[in-house]
Amino acid sequence: PITTGPLSVDANGIITVAANTPSGTYSVTYQLCESDPVTGNNVVPANCDTATATVVVSNPIDAVNDPSVTVASTNNPVIVPGSVLTNDTLSGLGVTTTNTNVTPITTGPLSVDANGIITVAANTPSGTYSVTYQLCESDPVTGNNVVPANCDTATATVVVNNPIVAKPDNDQIPAGTTGHVIITANDTLNGKPIVVGPGLGEVTLTVGTLPVGIKYDPNSGTVSVVSTVADGTYTFDYTICENGAVPNNCQTTTVTIVVVAKxxxxxxxxxxxxxxxxxxxxxxxxxxxxxxxxxxxxxxxxxxxxxxxxxxxxxxxxxxxxxxxxxxxxxxxxxxxxxxxxxxxxxxxxxxxxxxxxxxxxxxxxxxxEPEKGDEIVIYNHMTPNGDGYNDIFLIDGIDKFPNNTV
Missing domain, CATH: 2.60.40.10 (Immunoglobulins)
Structure with missing residues (x-):
């Protein structure tokens, strides 16, 4: 009996391939000797010869296209849940990062790393994106791809969905004044306040026909109403579109400005x-x-x-x-x-x-x-407090007409 690498030859000449042997061509050299039929021992002197047995191990690898996954992008890279390896097989069993290698690759905003993890680049516009990755069988001991290579390719698809919420605006401005309204203050992209600009992660804002006396500043998103606009109700629409989205990702809403009298x-x-x-x-x-x-x-x-x-x-x-x-x-x-x-x-x-x-x-x-004209105060200074009932008290006449007095 002899073992060479993953191959073992027993006393009966049966070759066994070790479990989880990577694809490849393996050889084992064995020795064959004449034996005594009675004792079973080799004859003396020995009568032997050697030969080589070769085994080709072929493990079918199957990289399967992945179902699409939907994510929303942010100002930072987004890691897509799961792995492209989830539905891939080697010899009919699920692959692992021990027996396979993924060749890192970047296609557009999608990147696949060596572990099969997909990352979406920051501020990726809404749309459907695909990346084709290569899966190769590897030697669990060395970590290198087997020779000759045993590889397959598959495609992973990611749908980026960045929801826009454009809320109606309802504002009041006193007539005769110059009023200002920031119409984008309540609008969001991916749940965060929108930024109007040309870059990725930003939006383009298009304003419809404006009523006379109402102006829009595209740099600040501010609507102003001049002081000469009469009181009344004025409306116009505007549309927010995500930059770079394919197909277009837009929302339209209405601004209502009530110019009220001051x-x-x-x-x-x-x-x-x-x-x-x-x-x-x-x-x-x-x-x-x-x-x-x-x-x-x-x-x-x-x-x-x-x-x-x-x-x-x-x-x-x-x-x-x-x-x-x-x-x-x-x-x-x-x-x-x-x-x-x-x-x-x-x-x-x-x-x-x-x-x-x-x-x-x-x-x-x-x-x-004011007190009634002619109202006056008369002070009687003469007092004779002798108990006869005349001039016994200090008397001020008319003081009741002046309640806020002090004596």
């Missing part, structure tokens, strides 16, 4: 000459402006009370105070209002087509209430 509520100051009789001090709408040119009215604005009349003096409990009529805008001083200064804070909001919108401004109205 409300400007200005502070007011009124003086009422007679708090005893009261009256209408004035109307807060008189000096308030809508859209920079129109006077505020009960038709185009609605009033709201922020802070009721706040006296800047000390007044008797339950004394009447000035009020703002929210339906008319009139500031009313009730009869008997103590003299002094009062403030009322109000809010003025825009009304469009009979509906209140969230375009508001606040202002303060100050009311100076």
């Amino acid at each position: 409300v400007e509520a200005n502070d007011d100051r009124y003086t009422v000459s007679n708090g005893s009789t009261g009256g209408v001090a004035g109307n807060v709408l008189t000096n308030d402006i809508v859209n920079n040119i129109n006077q505020a009215t009960t038709t185009n604005v609605v009033l709201g009370l922020v802070q009721g009349a706040k006296p800047l003096i000390t007044v008797p409990v339950n004394s009447p105070v000035p009020v703002l009529d929210l339906t008319t805008g009139n500031v009313i001083v009730p009869p008997g209002t103590p003299s002094g200064q009062y403030t009322i804070e109000y809010e003025e909001c825009l009304v469009i087509n009979g509906i209140k919108v969230n375009v508001c401004d606040k202002a303060t109205v100050t009311i100076q209430v």
Whole structure:
């Protein structure tokens, strides 16, 4: 019996090939000697000869095309899950990195390494990409490819899908002002904010027909509305396309800009000459402006009370105070209002087509209430505190007309 490499010859002349022997041609030289039929021992003197037996080991290798895998690219290389070796076989059994070698190769954005791992280059555009790789049987001991080579090729396919989300934009800009809107602020590529530019991983933005007075800056993605645009609703479309994608990867959405009238509520100051009789001090709408040119009215604005009349003096409990009529805008001083200064804070909001919108401004109205003409204080200095009921106390007449007093 003799063993040479993976070949063994037993006493009966049977050749055995060791398990997992790589493909190749192997030889073993054996010795044949005459033996005594009775004893079974070799005759003496020996009568021998040698010969060589050759065995060709051929392990069929099958590199199978891989089913496509879908990934999204990023700013960094992306490793595709799995390995191209998964469905490949050697002698009908799954291959390993021990008994096979993959020849590293790069085709377009796809790279296959020696372990059969596919990597997609950073910022690869959407599309379908393929790479053909070579799988060769290797010697498990040396790691080198067997000689002669035993190889097969197969194709791996990767689908890169970079989703674009272009969300509608809805913005309000006060009329009479220059407004700016970044329409791409809510748009994404692969879940990240888009970058408008010519490079891979960036997008190209195409804007449709713009309404008069509305402009688009392609460098910043900003839409501006000039101050002369009348109030109203303006719409236009824009399309985002991923650079380099085959087929095209685009999304279209709509921008809606509502130019709303601007409300400007200005502070007011009124003086009422007679708090005893009261009256209408004035109307807060008189000096308030809508859209920079129109006077505020009960038709185009609605009033709201922020802070009721706040006296800047000390007044008797339950004394009447000035009020703002929210339906008319009139500031009313009730009869008997103590003299002094009062403030009322109000809010003025825009009304469009009979509906209140969230375009508001606040202002303060100050009311100076004067005492009734002729009101005076009389101080009686003569006192005779003798208990007869006359001139027993210190008397100041008319002080009730001036509640914000100190004695």
